[in-house]
Every structure is written in structure tokens, then in C-alpha cells.
Amino acid sequence: MLNKRIGVLALGVLSATQVMAQSQADSKGFVEDSHLTLNLRNAYINRDYKDTPSSAQDPAEWGQAFMGTFSSGFTQGTVGVGVDAFGYYAVRLDGGKGRSGAGGIDFFKQGDSGQAADDLARFGAAVKARISNTVIKYGDQQPALPVLSYDNGRLLPESFTGTYITSQEIENLEVVAGRFTSEVRKSATGHDSGGLKSINVWGAKYKFNDAFSAAYYAADNEDSGKKQYVNLNYVFALPQDQSLTLDFNGYKTKLDRDYAAADDARDNKIWSLAATWAVGIHSFTLAHQRSSGETGYDYGGYKSAGSYGDGGNSIYLANSYWSDFNGKDERSWQVAYGVDLSGLVLPGLSYKTAYVRGTNIDDGVHDGRGEEREIFSQLTYVVQSGPAKDLSLRLRNSFLRVSEDAKGYNREGNETRIFVDYPINVF
Template sequence: MRVMKWSMIALAVAAGTSQMAVASSQDESKGFVEDSKLNVKMRNLYFSRDYRNAETAANRANRVRHDQREWGQGFIGTFESGFTQGTVGVGVDAIGLLGLKLDSGRGYSGTGLFPTGSDRRSQDDYSKGGAAVKFRISDTVLKVGQQFTALPVFATDDSRLLPETAEGALITSNEIKGLTLHAGRFTALNAQAETNHDSLNLKSANVLGGTYLITDGLSTSLYYSKVEDYWRKYYGNVNWSVPLSDKQGLVFDFNIYDTKSDGRGIQRAEKDGTTKLDNRAFSLSGAYNIGAHTFTLAYQRVTGDGDYGYGVDGGGTVFLANSVARSDFNAEDEKSWQARYDLNFAEYGIPGLSFMTRYVRGTGANTATSDNGKEWERDIDVKYVLQEGPAKDLSFRVRQATYRSSDGVYYGSGSLDELRLIVEYPLSIL
């Protein structure tokens, strides 16, 4: 279950506008080595999940406990070269990922932090990596190879120890002021806790779309994707920020997906007796900021046939307001609402400290066991980032999620508690 980060759209727009100067990005290239960057993010993650029920017969047979907990250390290395000078710039990017198990025992595995063997034990370590070659003309970049993606119709997930990686080609163009365009084709997707190539069995995904900054406070996005043997998707977004004063403002955000089974996805559904996807999933949120405080209300709805589907096109491909820590609230016919509160302690003299809590409730879900499934989730998130000194940017984070489904249509028992303790330190080497 992935959380939609609204800032991603703002960052995409900013990327499109920041590069629009008199000279193009390629004209200002300093060279392959001169513009190179080498970064390593060290992530220490403890993950605990408790289903809050007695061991079932299936769990006992597989020696799996109802409570899972694992602890690991991850290293996420990224190298980004500059571009050679000239009309066409050439460069290389590389990704290196390493995960080390610090604590986990048989029966406690399955959190998604590590690959798990047939004996239900997590591997002691795992690694993966890849590289991409890139070309730039003016303000347009073509990147071919292993990469991370953050498109609303194809987004790699980074919610565990190591992130997903995608393999393919992506064009990003910022030739027109305020407009960022994307076009790409991906042929492999590697899961977070897997090392084998294309572990998510992606045959191909074609994507096309862009984001346009209409005014300083109003942006819109439109994307299309087609995932072979699964579905085609359309995605739309409108984001509108309204400043009320120096310390007050409103932000409205609307997201919508239209998904329909395609090709063998239709044949597979007919063969398995499952629902062919033909649905719309949308969310509308409004946030009010006053000083250190932000209050957010959101509504989400799924209509049509089937749940909103994603995963083979990236575990982060769910840019909906109520896709939160544990649940996405994306079942067929489901309606959900959210109340959220954020506090920035910088206003009280503690820069780097932030707090968030939210409550989401869903009703009317059509599932295999109920035509009126209900679920709710409460999340708490506290984060502190060191602002200065030799350990500047070192962050400490506590994430707690409480999930319940009264009729037990989700996660077996319908009860689940999660705790994540995360320490991250980004190290810039070049």
C-alpha cells in the first residue's frame, strides 16, 4: 500500500520551469565528470506487523507466526554523470543496492524487507544494480536502462528497505516553459525484496503524458499507459494552491484513474472467473494551512467493475489521496474519507521536527466475501531531521499504523498493527 505524495507533482512542475532559461540545459553542460554526482543513502529499518489473532492452522503448518518483525540495513547508491559537451550530450547513470539482515527468525519473516526462501527464512543479504545510458539535446533527455520512476501511471515503490527498479527507456522534455512531457516504454520491473530479473513479470508498459503549470498556483496533468496482458489507464490531476496571507493558504488536489482490462487481461479474467476491470477511481482533497498547522479532508471513490489495479506497473502507481500506510481503500464500489493533521515544529523553535496523524474510513466495498465491506485506518508519523553539524540531514522516523476491518474481508482477520522505525542518512560523495 503506497502513499500518494502530492509534492511529486509540484516537483515535476518545478523541474520543468527551473530549466527554462535563455540557454538550454545542454548549452550549460560542464562535462561528463564535472557535473557528476555520487550519493549513498543509508537506511536502517525495523518493521513489525501484528495480525492480532491466534495462529491459524495454515500458519502453524508453515511455521509462520501471526506477528512478523524484521530489522535490516540498506544501502542505496546512485551515480549520475554529467553530460558531454556539444549538441548531443551523453552520460551514464548507475544504481547499486545492498540489503543486510540484522534480525529475523523463521516464522517472523514476510514483511517484504528481504527475499524469503522455501524454508520461510529471510536471506542474510541481497544486492542488485544496473546502469542506464542517457542522451540530452537542448532540454530533452532520453534515458535507457535501469532507473527509478515517479510517473502517476508507472511509479517504482520505495516503502521498504530497498526500492523497486525499472528497466526501459524514458524521454523527459522541458522545452516549453511550464510544460514537462514524458514518453517511455518499460520491459522489466524488479521488486523491492527480489534479486531475479523482472521479478514482477512485466512484459511491457508504454506510457505517455505530461504536467503543465497554468499559473503559479494551478497545474494539471494527463497521462496514458498500456500494460501488456493487463490493462490500459488514463490519469488526470488538477492541483490548485490559493494563498490567503503570508501564513495561510488552501490547496485543492483532484486525481482520477480510468482503468480497463486489455488483451490477455480480459482472457485471464474470463478463464479465472474474475472481474474484468472497467472502473474509475478518483479522490478530491482540500488542505488548509495556518502557520505550523495543516488540516486536510479527502474523499475517494471507486466506481465500475473491479478494484483499482496496480503493481505490475509499479508499486507506487496509486496517486490517490486515501492510499495510505497500510490500505489503499481501492476496492470495487468503495467510498472513503480522510481527516488529517500535520504539525511543523519549526514554528515553535524546533526546525526539522514534524508530526502527522490521520484517520481514513471506507465503506461499501464489494469483495469476495461481502458486498458492503468496511475498513478503517489510523496512522501516526513523527520525523526529525538534523539541521546542522557533521551529521546534518540524518533523520529519525517513527511510523505507526492501526488497521481494522469489522467484517474481516481484508487481511484475513481484519486486524493489523504495524510499526516502522527508520533511520536514514544521505551521504554525498561527489
Template sequence: MKVMKWSVIAMAVAAGTSQMALASSQSESEGFVEGSSLTILNRNLYMNRDFRDNGAGGTAARGQSYREAWGHGFIGTFESGFTQGTVGVGVDAIGLLGVKLDTGRGRVGNGLFPTDSDGRAEDDYSEAGGAIKFRASNTVLKYGTQFVALPVFSTDDSRLLPETAEGSLISSSEIEGLELNVGRFTGLNGQAATGRDSANSGALESINLIGGTYAISDALSTSLYYSDVEVHEAADYEKFYGNLNYNMDLGSDQSLAFDFNIYKSDVDAADSDNTIWSLASTYSVGAHGLTVAYQRSSGDAGYGYGVDGGGTVWLANSVQYSDFNGEDEKSWQARYDLNMASYGVPGLSFMTRYISGYDISTPTGTGEEREWDVEAKYVVQEGAAKDLSVRLRHAKYWSDSDYAPVYESSDLTDVRLIVEYPLSIL
């Protein structure tokens, strides 16, 4: 742990010898009211999962073999400006409301809504929270309820409403090209729940994290993070994360990008560890993008996450349904992207990808899994409905009998239709 902390500090010191300090954001503060904003994201989500073989997905432990739900979510975010002076003060607030439009007791289980004691989805659910923030120069301290997007602690936003975190985070950008983050969180609120620290049955006791990202040049950047997680009535663990990203301009509307991610997790008081890494390369020419990726997991167990946020899996082969993070799993991906703006339809895009995972260690042998995703998205470019987006996602997943019990079925489809419309009130 000390090595990781000192590595981050050393990176900051080294950057300071070659970069000029940024102008102070606090000195340019507009004021508490003048700098305020209020936005409401309307999200309409329909989702179904069909466990067509009625295997593990149809058992009492796993839930229904066919799950279907439709709801509308309101995600309200208020951010005040900072008061003027050497140290600026402000407040942020989050308000979340989810409304059930359709589902039934025989179709619940997709994680959109909380359920009552009879297993029926609640008609609506809501959550609200606030945070106080302080800014000096280009350093901000925020304490309270917030969204977090860091590779070792990331709130999940894959359903109707997002997870929220309770705690404090310091973000500093005093040196050009360098962003440092230090945080401590003691609660994680679930996507389909209303109580504080409701995610994973309140398993998170605390997480301390430190790390940063440094832009070495316009084309090359690197990240390094560390977290120490304490879990209620379970083994605590440490997690290390590293990233290297390089973008090469080839001219003639062509580019080549490389993205390397790696996690190393060590569980205290248990003979369990995992190292997982992925390397992705994307060749872009005009409207077209072709990506190939390879991912590999090794150690005594598969890569684990969730207690530290359902979005804490920044890996190339973490896709719509599976994360391809099993014990000793190897996986590869081929992906194609198409931006229709070049063909006279700005805002319309398509994506398809195929991922294959193999050599997965299981109690009964060696398992395999596959997934094929297809996605289409359109964003309105102008007019009264500007920024309204419609997104259709389809996933087809297979696994063999050795790996099927780990997931919910060996043969399923996952379909999601997402309509979002952001409203800027202030």
C-alpha cells in the same frame, strides 16, 4: 489510445503559442566528469506487523500472524554529467545492498528480505544496473536501469530497498511550464529480490506510456497520462490518469490547496473496468495543516496496480497500510500536520490521520475498513549529522469480516522505525 496521445500533443502545441522556449540545458553542460555526482543513502529500517486476531494473517497462505524484521540498506546512485556538444552523452548507475540485522523463520513476511527454499530470510541481497543517457536541448533519453516516478508507472520505495525498472524514458521540457514523458519498460525488479523482472513473479511483459504535466500558472497545474500494459499469461489493460492541483495564497501565513486525482482502468478481453478518484483539500495556517479528503471507486472490480509498479497509486487515501481501493468503495479522510519549526524546533514534524472506507462490494456482502496513522519525524539541520532523519510510523487497521479476507487480517498494527543518512561522495 489515439485520443489520449493527441490530447497530450495538443496541450504541448497550445502551450507553445503562449510560452517562450526555455534556455537549452545542454548548451550549459559542464561535461561528463565535471557534472558527475555520487550519493549513498543509508537506510536502517525496523518493521513489525501484529495480526492480533490471528485471522487470515495466521494462515499458511498469508504467512505468520506476527512479522518482524530489521535491516540496513545502501542505495548508491551515480549520475554523470553530459558531454558537451549538440547532443550530450552520459551514464547513470544504481547499486543496491540490503543486509539482514534481525528476523527469524517464524517472523518473516514483511517484504524486507528475499527468502530461501526453507522460508528463511537471506543474510544479504544486492542488485546493480546502469543506464545510458542522451540530451539534446532540454530533452533527455535514458535507456537501462532506473527509478521511475510517474502516475501510471512508479517504482515502489516503501521497504528497505526500492524497486527498479528496465527500459527507456524520454523526458522533455522544451516549453516553459510543460513536461512531457514517453516511455517503454519491459522489466520491473522487486524490492526484496535480486533477479531481473523479479517483481510480481515477472508478470510485466511491457508497458508503454505517454503523458505530461503543465503548469498553467504558479497556482494551477494539470497532468494527463496514458499507459498500455501487457501482462504475461493474463489480460492486458489500459490506464488513464488525470490530475488538477490548485494552491491559493490567503495571506497572513495562510493557504488553501486542492488536489484532484483520477484513474480509469480498462482490462482487455474481460468484462472488468474501474474508475477511482480522490479530492483532497488542505488548509494551512502557520505551523498547522488540516486536510480533508474523499475518495470513490466504481466499476466491475477494485483499482489494481503492482504490475505497473508498487507506487502507482497516486490517490489521497493511499496511506501507510491500506489504499482504500476496493470495489465500489467510498472513503473519507481527516488529517492534521504540525511543523515544530514555528515553535523553535526546526526539523521536527508530526502527522496524524483517520480514514474510513465503506460500501465495499465483496462476495459475501458489503464490507468496511478503517485506519488510524500517527507519524513523527526529525531531520538534523546542521553539524556532522546534517540531513540525518529519524521517522516513526504507526498504523492501526480494522476491517469487518466481509472484507478481512481481501487483506491479511481484520485487526492489525503496523510499526516502522526508519533512520536515513544520505552521503554525498561527489
């Protein structure tokens, strides 16, 4: 999963002050600050698993989505109020019976017959209020925190229902707290389709200066477990258009007894440290990730399907692509290269490739001898001007290979993703 990668949290911390700095005193009004956007997304994912019979069809889904998002401004006065809303509609273009149903794709949920739905529609809204630099929102939302992060890497995104507070009363400090009581599965419509009971989240991020930022978040997921997260990010400015970024991410998880596969397999600690050297249009990354404890790092999925249920993107770790390299006792190394091809080939064109190798995997059967490796590549193009301005094309591919003594942990195969997004700013 590449929705959160090396440096993304750092960018979020550095920009949070600007994004949320507007106080209630600066409100222009409910209508004057309103925005409506429409995103047209065409998405395709194919997974060629190597452990399935040659006669079986590869899991694959293809669909077209129409996603409208409305965000009002806040009314003027001491307390400003507003409304956020979204409406989604998706049509299945391919991936019917025999090809749909892969948990990692999940564009359209299968019915009792095994046939995927032909289409689906979803609507949601939230009311919000602002006092000074503090905003409270209740309703359907899409939180993006390391311990509760919605997945927007498929055809339609997930959403959660609950109460969420963000406060930035102190300069460079953002504090958050929330409670969510239901989750909408990305391939379904019902508010209880994810099976979430409740999850409480809280935390803060602070920008010490232009170079150093830090964050801490925690969550208590009912009948799943408790999770803590920490991030430290430092950017060394170097001469001649260069920089070196060090990014540390770490999780500590304690699973509930009723959720853990075994009573003594409840604890996990996992961390990653990435160093990225940027020079001109090039970036070079070296990262190490390590998991320890009685079990691997658990996240995402849906409670209704027996999974953890904290959002499909709740893994802010360096070595997370198709595989997350998060097995029990797994240790992994990554080397990656990225280049901005705007000035060489075409404005808006960029490319990234990475190689990750994981070892020491304990799949519960072979006592820590398992290995896996992944070659990842992604080509991205964003139209820079004209009628199709901001239209993006993303071509992504992964080759994942897993040793025989780690097959209880992961499946090997080849994955292809093709995403076309066309955002339209209506007003």
C-alpha cells in the same frame, strides 16, 4: 503507502521546470556535473495481523542497507551523453523463517526452504543523451509516474529496465514517453524477478500559472491492463501566511481478460478530492475518495506473483496509507492534521496524523456492506546541521480495523515502521 500524498504531485509539477530546465547548451561536462551520493538506511516494519493465531509470530523484517547512486553530467556539444548507475547492498538483521515473507514488507525474498536471504546485492546502470531540453535514457531506472512508480518505501527500492524520454522544449510543459520490459523486485536481484513483460507509458504535465497545474498519464501493461490518470491542482493564496489547496486525482483502469478474476470484472474508476488549509505551521486536510466499477483499483505487486506489476507506489490518491481504501465500490473520508514543530520543539521535527473511514465495500461475498477504518500517525525528524546533517528518523504507526463483511478484501491489524536514513553527498 505515504511515498505520494496530497499535494506531492503538485509540488513536482511546480518544481519540474526548475529541475529539468537546464538545456544541453548549459552543459558543464561529464565530470564537472557528476554527483555521487551514499544513503545508509536502517529500516524495520512489523505487522500485527488480528486474524492470525496468537501463537503465530508477527510478520516483521529489519535490515541495514547501503545505497550508492552516481549521476554523471552530459558531455558538451550538440548532443550530450552521460551515465547513471547505482549499487545496493543490504544485510538482514532480523526477520528469518516464520517472520519474513509478508507481501507488504518484502525486505528479503524467501528461498525454497522458507528462510529469508541473509543479504542481497544489486547493481544497475543506464546511458543517457540530451539534445536541447530533451533527454533519452536506456537501462536500469526508477520512474516516478502515477501509472508506473517504483516503491522506495521499504529497505531497497524497485527498479525497471527500459527506454524513457523526457522533453521540456515548451516552457512549463513536460512530456514523457517510455517502454520498460523488466522489473527488479525490491527483495531480490535478478532483472526478471518482478516478472514484467512490458509496459508502455506516456503523458504530460503543464503549469498554467503559479496557482494552477494539470497532468495526464496513461499506460498499457502487457497481460495486465490499460490505465489512465488525471490530476488537477489549484492553490488559493490567502492572507496572513495561509493557503488553500484543492487536489484532484483520478484513475480509469481496464483489466485484460486473462488477468481479471472474472470476465465481467474488468473496469474500475477511482478518484479522490482533497482540500488542505495551511495556516502558519499547521495544515488541516479533508478528503473524499470513491471507487466504482466491476472491481477495485488494482496496482503494484509483481507479475511473477500474479499481481498487476506497475510499481508499488502507483497510487496517487489522497486516502492511501497502510490501507489504500480502493475496494470495489468503496467510499472513504479522511480528516488529517499536520504540524511543523521546528519552532516549538526542535528544528526539523514534524508530525502528521490522519483518520480514514471507508464504507460500501463489496468483497464479493457480502454485497457492499463492508467497512474499514484507519488511524495513521507519523513523527519525522531531520537533523539540520552538524556532522549528521540531513539524517532523518521516521516513526510511523497505523491501526487498521476491517468489518467481518469486508474480510475478503482486506486484513486488519497494527503496523509499525521505523526508518533511519543518512544521505551522504560524496561529491
